[in-house]
Amino acid sequence: MTVPFKPWLLASMGVLLLAGCATPDLRLVSKPEMQFSELRTYATTFRMASQLEPGRLATGGAQVSVCAFCR
Amino acid sequence: MRLLPVSLLVLVAGSAAAQPNDFSIHRLETDAETTWQSDIFLAEAGARYWQEWEGVRWDAAFTYNAYSIEYEPFRLYDFFGFNETLHEDRFAGQMTVRPEIGDRLKVIASGGIYDGYQDYRRVWLANYYRQQYSHPRFPQRPGYKEPNPKGWNLSAGLRWEYWPELGFAEARAGYNVDDVAPGFVENPSTGGVIQGRSRLYTSSATLSFENVVGPRVRVLNELGVSDTTERDVRWSWQGSVNVALGERWVLRPLGGFTLEDPEFEAFWYGATLEFAVTKWCSILASANYYEDTGEVLDPFAFSSAAPALRTHQFTLGLRFTWSRFVVKIAGGPYNTDYDELPPNSRSFTNLYRDRHWAFAQASLAVTF
Numbered sequence: 001m002t003v004p005f006k007p008w009l010l011a012s013m014g015v016l017l018l019a020g021c022a023t024p025d026l027r028l029v030s031k032p033e034m035q036f037s038e039l040r041t042y043a044t045t046f047r048m049a050s051q052l053e054p055g056r057l058a059t060g061g062a063q064v065s066v067c068a069f070c071r
Numbered sequence: 072m073r074l075l076p077v078s079l080l081v082l083v084a085g086s087a088a089a090q091p092n093d094f095s096i097h098r099l100e101t102d103a104e105t106t107w108q109s110d111i112f113l114a115e116a117g118a119r120y121w122q123e124w125e126g127v128r129w130d131a132a133f134t135y136n137a138y139s140i141e142y143e144p145f146r147l148y149d150f151f152g153f154n155e156t157l158h159e160d161r162f163a164g165q166m167t168v169r170p171e172i173g174d175r176l177k178v179i180a181s182g183g184i185y186d187g188y189q190d191y192r193r194v195w196l197a198n199y200y201r202q203q204y205s206h207p208r209f210p211q212r213p214g215y216k217e218p219n220p221k222g223w224n225l226s227a228g229l230r231w232e233y234w235p236e237l238g239f240a241e242a243r244a245g246y247n248v249d250d251v252a253p254g255f256v257e258n259p260s261t262g263g264v265i266q267g268r269s270r271l272y273t274s275s276a277t278l279s280f281e282n283v284v285g286p287r288v289r290v291l292n293e294l295g296v297s298d299t300t301e302r303d304v305r306w307s308w309q310g311s312v313n314v315a316l317g318e319r320w321v322l323r324p325l326g327g328f329t330l331e332d333p334e335f336e337a338f339w340y341g342a343t344l345e346f347a348v349t350k351w352c353s354i355l356a357s358a359n360y361y362e363d364t365g366e367v368l369d370p371f372a373f374s375s376a377a378p379a380l381r382t383h384q385f386t387l388g389l390r391f392t393w394s395r396f397v398v399k400i401a402g403g404p405y406n407t408d409y410d411e412l413p414p415n416s417r418s419f420t421n422l423y424r425d426r427h428w429a430f431a432q433a434s435l436a437v438t439f
């Protein structure tokens with residue numbers, strides 16, 4: 001098993017962590033449509049993706065296994 | 072269903088344990104999605120109740136899936152199969168509690184159960200094996216068992232607001248147990264069939280960072296890893312960005328990938344553009360693309376694994392906001408395009424054929 005090490009991914013996460021040090025005006029980023037909300041009325045994801053696109057990242061809990069018997 | 076009464080009892084007991092004035096926020100959301108085309112109709116509906124009370128947020132969610140399939144075998148390769156109309160249900164419940172243990176730290180604990188097939192593909196495959204080894208005109212083959220798919224999950228984690236309102240980190244670990252519809256292989260020495268593994272265990276972990284990186288940009292990075300019985304470790308990453316292009320425009324692109332040895336790779340990207348026509352009404356347009364390499368390991372072996380897949384989805388929608396109510400409706404085309412199956416696995420041609428679906432979604436949320 002080779003772990004897919006991605007330096008650029010770690011670097012971008014570090015930049016994002018430090019980015020919190022700024023104190024911008026929060027009026028626009030506080031709007032409901034600017035949140036990563038669990039509300040489906042504001043979410044951009046859709047439920048059917050878990051059935052039709054088996055490689056998608058599952059969020060909000062443990063990932064469902066994908067067809068282990070059929071290979 | 073046993074899970075629904077139990078979950079409802081927990082919900083009612085939790086509500087009854089507190090005084091009305093103790094509650095700061097209640098929220099109820101219901102939604103439904105359907106996807107259909109000529110031979111398959113899929114529907115999923117859910118209801119979720121949130122409550123925030125004295126530094127504790129908890130929610131309970133119920134989900135119902137319906138699968139309707141006009142099953143048709145690929146007769147050139149499947150001599151036993153016959154046309155059949157299939158209807159299956161899936162019921163699921165999930166409960167999550169988020170108590171605060173400090174000014175900026177929350178614990179997240181979640182658990183859930185379900186009963187039924189996880190997707191339409193498993194309904195189709197279970198019927199294939201049923202017709203092969205439990206055909207109504209022939210004696211049932213020794214070793215064949217009717218599937219009884221169900222499962223449960225638990226997860227726990229922490230959410231840390233490491234910079235007030237600007238930076239959040241969240242880590243979770245989870246464990247799933249899934250009883251799936253197993254596959255079967257023939258045993259020539261006995262004339263029976265051998266059942267594949269039906270119980271799968273999955274350990275998983277996710278790490279995510281949410282950051283405000285300016286007055287107009289909010290970013291979410293999610294990294295996931297999972298390990299399922301008889302499979303290699305799966306790594307996934309998804310990045311999402313919400314950009315306020317102006318007072319009335321929001322652009323929400325996202326992209327991600329998944330890697331799983333020995334050969335499975337998937338990536339996806341898409342974007343949603345929102346325009347606030349009025350204070351109460353927004354128009355939404357989105358486009359999404361997904362591609363994977365498929366799950367076939369040996370093209371010369373008989374296998375029900377999916378070949379490589381590409382999907383395209385386009386959606387137009389409206390969202391209405393009135394005081395405490397939010398309503399969203401959306402719909403559009405959804406195309407799935409599979410590669411051709413290896414010659415030895417053509418029995419599954421009608422499962423993995425290209426399809427042009429229609430997609431519709433509606434949701435309603437109320438805060439009180």
